[in-house]
Amino acid sequence: MVPKTRSTAVALALLLLASLALTSLSQVHAKQLSYKQRQVESGYKSGGEGENEGGSGDEGGSTPISSSNGTCTVTINGVEETFSGCSDLTGGMTVYYTYVQASDSLDIAFKAKPRSGLGWVAFGPAGSPGRMVGGNSVIAWPSTASSTKAEAKDFELGGTSASAVNVANNQNLADLVAYYDSASGDLISRFTRPNSGIDPTSFPALWAWGPGTAVSARSTLREHVEYHSGTIDMKGTGVGSGANNTDNGDGTSNGEIIPAANCSLTINGATESFAGCRALSGGFTVYYTHNSQADTLDIAFQAKSEGGLGWVAFGPAGSPGKMVGGKAVIAYPSTGSATGATAADYSLNGESSSTVVVANEQQLSNLLTYYDSTTKIVTTRFTRPNNGLNPAKFPGLWALGPASSVARAGIREHVSFYSGTINMTNTGSDSQTVGSSSIDVNSTIIAHAVLMSVAWILLVPVAIMIARYLKCKNPLWFKLHVAIQTSVLLIVIAAWILGLLEGEDGRSDEKQAHLVIGC
Secondary structure (H helix, E strand, O other): OOOHHHHHHHHHHHHHHHHHHHHHHHHHHHHHHHHHHHHHHOOOOOOOOOOOOOOOOOOOOOOOHHHOOOOOEEEEOOEEEEOOEEEEEOOOEEEEEEEEOOOOEEEEEEEEOOHHHOOOEEEEEOOEOOEOOOOEEEEEEEOOOOOOOEEEEEEEEOOOOHHHEEEOOOOOOEEEEEEEEOOOOEEEEEEEEEOOOOOHHHEEEEEEEOOOOOOOOOOOOOOOOEEEEEEEOOOOOEEOOOEEOOOOOOOOOOOOOOOOOOOEEEEOOEEEEOOEEEEEOOOEEEEEEEEOOOOEEEEEEEEEOHHHOOOEEEEEOOEOOEOOOOEEEEEEEOOOOOOOEEEEEEEEOOOOHHHEEEOOOOOOEEEEEEEEOOOOEEEEEEEEEOOOOOHHHEEEEEEEOOOOOHHHHOOOOOOEEEEEEEOOOOOEEEEEEEOEEOOOOOHHHHHHHHHHHHHHHHHHHHHHHHHHHOOOOOOHHHHHHHHHHHHHHHHHHHHHHHHHHHHOOOOOHHHHHHHHHOO
16 A cells, blocks of 8 residues: 555656646647637738738738839828938838938838738848848837737847847837838838937948748747848938948848849859749749740749758649648758759658658759858759649749758758749749748647647546545446556557657657657
């Protein structure tokens, strides 16, 4: 017979295990819910050719300032504000400014569309030419918690990690406001700042966009998907005054998301021209030419590799918004290649790495990939027959893999995945993004979580209560206790096997950690 104190300790230990299992499950569900929330919140309908599957991207571009009756006027939360000068900037941003000589200060406003209607937008002075690190920036984002539907703060850009980007009013801002126009999709922020030694005729500007994911009190500002820099003469007056978009910062001079105006692309030193090109959510750019006579598509795509190691992928989805069943050209940096990168045509047969296999089912030709180690951008080109796909409604899927060596770890689970319909018969360049963040529900993880929950949250407490309170029903209590605990053992073993298979199958570092420590 077990002493009472020991029995109590055992019961407490079992309850602690159940609590840990519940915590683990809540973390899994929280991630899936956050993805679903982003899907619900990104309720924009793409303008022009790009209607999205399972969500949507941005709705057209910000209204060009040249169409605003020749004046630098912007409406902020219903109030019309007029500035001395204004300029369109690379990437789809408009900046408005008035130099106040008496106080040696600048009254500034900027307007841009967040990527996928959710991400942050930033504008401010660079710390050094073309560099975000060391600079300060007003960062604004859509927010349902604000009466103006947006929030903005002055951030110090102290480093390249999210933890080094902190709120600090180094610019000594006044009158900081932000407003999100849900009808047009424009995010607008306005503020006044002293020059503090900065020459207003050569304002060292930086401006950037964050990824198309919601910013909230629970999340940090994720790394930019697009960044530009240049000098602006903020003493200039009139429309189009003073902007010099040198775009020389953080390796985005080629435009990691903004396609070239003439849809030409340099791949490994050779310039290729395409009929059309456009920006995609998540930092991708796609170029394309439809050959109607041969019924083929000549496609190229660009994206920044995560950490200079991760893979990038583009191809047709098997069904709207789903990776499983689709095909994708997956490219990744490779020191063993003369072009710095390797690419192949993969069949996406399932959720695990073992089901993502090389299979030239797209019947590709002219496959070429190149990695620029300076910008960390992977550029890949190929030709494929349409094979029944409507080029005017190409069911695109594109994704980024984690910052881990593909040569060592294989094709590990994506860190971000997008989908959307692309009209590849259109011509010309379009910098407004198409596509939305999508979800692949992993049935193995769900089964693992459900089994562990049933075992630890339901059955173990029942078995404990039976042993504690039903001993008067001898020997029934013991038979029930043994039966339930045996069921728990079998369920936990089954869930453990599922978790082991999932964790060992080339998944993310976070899941590998869960595999090792169990929480």
